[in-house]
Amino acid sequence: MEIVTSYSTIETTAAAVDEAVSQLKARLVRPSLLLVYFSGHDNAQVIREQLAAAFPDTQIVGCSSCQGILTEAGYFPDQVIGLWAVFDFNGAYGSALVSTHQLPHQMAKQALLKAIQNAGRSGELPSLVLLHASPGAEEDVIQAISQEFGTPVPIIGGSAADAGVLGEWQLFTQDHCASEGVAVSVFYPSCDLSFSFHSGYAKTDQHAVATKVEGRELIELDHRPAKEVYEEWIKQPLAYGQSIMSLSALHPIGRIAGTLHDLPYFKLAHPNSVTARGGITLFASIKEGEKLYLMTGTEENLVNRTGRTADGLLHDSHQQIEAIGGISIYCAGCMLQVKSKMGMVAEKMQQAMFNAPFICPFTFGEQGQFLGGENEHGNLMISNVLFYRE
Structure with missing residues (x-):
């Protein structure tokens, strides 16, 4: 199992995708799953079409971010496209987006079942659900996912965002794009997972x-x-x-x-x-x-809390680990509050992820699993998952 990230800050969308894909393919040719976070690019259809052509056998989910992203390579403000890819020969992954005029919980259920079907694991509980929905009814979406499983399955996610709460957020999968809907990825990885979800307030x-x-x-x-x-x-x-x-x-x-x-x-x-x-x-x-x-809270807390997530990601008994990679969800409101200090946030997040490859969008709502096992939607939160081996 291997996780790799790439990015491009080229202003032209098509050229940015080409550069990010070229960087990725130099290290990973056929990803099992590709996560895409983008900011300052308003044509999600162009991004989707190029990625689907470059990786025809890969499950894909994309979500717009507010004014930049983070990766292990640093903080990239404003216009950027970031890719997070996993290749997992013994694992399985599936993605789906439902954007009908149905109620949010109905779209969530359909997206979840289709994602599981796309993973080829019908009837099996995933180890993780990644959720990206348009803002407005995230609590209903989480409830629908939990009811479908009947047992707690960890959720990590972030509500789609744009530069200024203008309703210009976008979602896509390998199949299609939408501005309103529910996108889901299910993970059946061949490694261990650890989670953290907290606020620092x-x-x-x-x-x-x-x-x-x-x-x-x-x-x-x-x-x-x-x-x-x-x-x-x-x-x-x-x-x-x-x-x-x-x-x-x-x-x-x-x-x-x-x-x-x-x-x-x-x-x-x-x-x-x-x-x-x-x-x-x-x-x-x-x-x-x-x-x-x-x-x-204070701006200092919003910066320093990122480094403290390492304590929540692994229990004390896990002393020797091999960190494979991670996903982090960081609130757009917090990012805007400490934008001048986001370079420090990137450094602390890299430490929290044990210097493994990771990607982090800035979202208009965060979803995660608390230490007590509750999957919840909140704001001004930070949600993390670390993929590792002991």
Whole structure:
């Protein structure tokens, strides 16, 4: 089993794909699976067609990223195409994209079953599901995948992104492209896997109950306009209709996802904007009756948390390992908050991945498995998987 990455920062899409493919083929001729992350290139169809022609027997999934990507070679801002490829003679991999007008959970189920069929492993549980969906209903998608399996299968994923939350995100597989839908890859690798999913934020003493919610708009906290309560929490006035993405990146809303050794761990929701009725829109869904906490973070934490993921990826008993490669999902909101320091983030992520090849897009929502086994969708999170042998 071997994992290889390549990239190109050429501005012309066709030439960028050619360069990335040429780099990849110099080391790996026939990948079992190809992951593609791209930023600043608006024609996913061109990327898909060239890759499908270059690797006709390879399962492919592509997802747009926000303003760049990371690999073990460093941080590449703005315009870039990155490839992550695995060749695994004894493993199996399958990808599928469903982009119909059905409900998200229906698309998720269809994509999952088709991906398993494409892997040639019908009836077998995969070791990992990679999920890339258009933003909006990720919780329903995760629930559908979990219900289909009936037992927890680790999920890693990120919601498709664009440069500025303009709805210009794109998804594709070896078969077709879409701007809205659910893309899935299933992994049956011939190696061990380890996972990490966390935020790096801390809980404050400020909390309230969500007493009125509509879709992804938090309307009331403790029967008061959410805007007023959040203003009191962060001690800053907010204007109606105002985007608060940047402001709230260090002050997200947290919910308890589970506990470990009697200590809670949290999934986060990133406040996006203030509505005319005093509500706050979010990049994650919240249910009425949930207890919400104001979380706090610093730019230093957003940089340093990347290096700490190594502790979560491997248990203490795994002392001697051969790291084959990894996948990381890093929140676009966090990236934008520390963009000037992303070179440091790249270095720390490389250490966390044991200097093995990896790729990392910047997404509008992150999916992962907590230490307690819960697969969840959150914001401002970092999700990792490491492929290794002992």
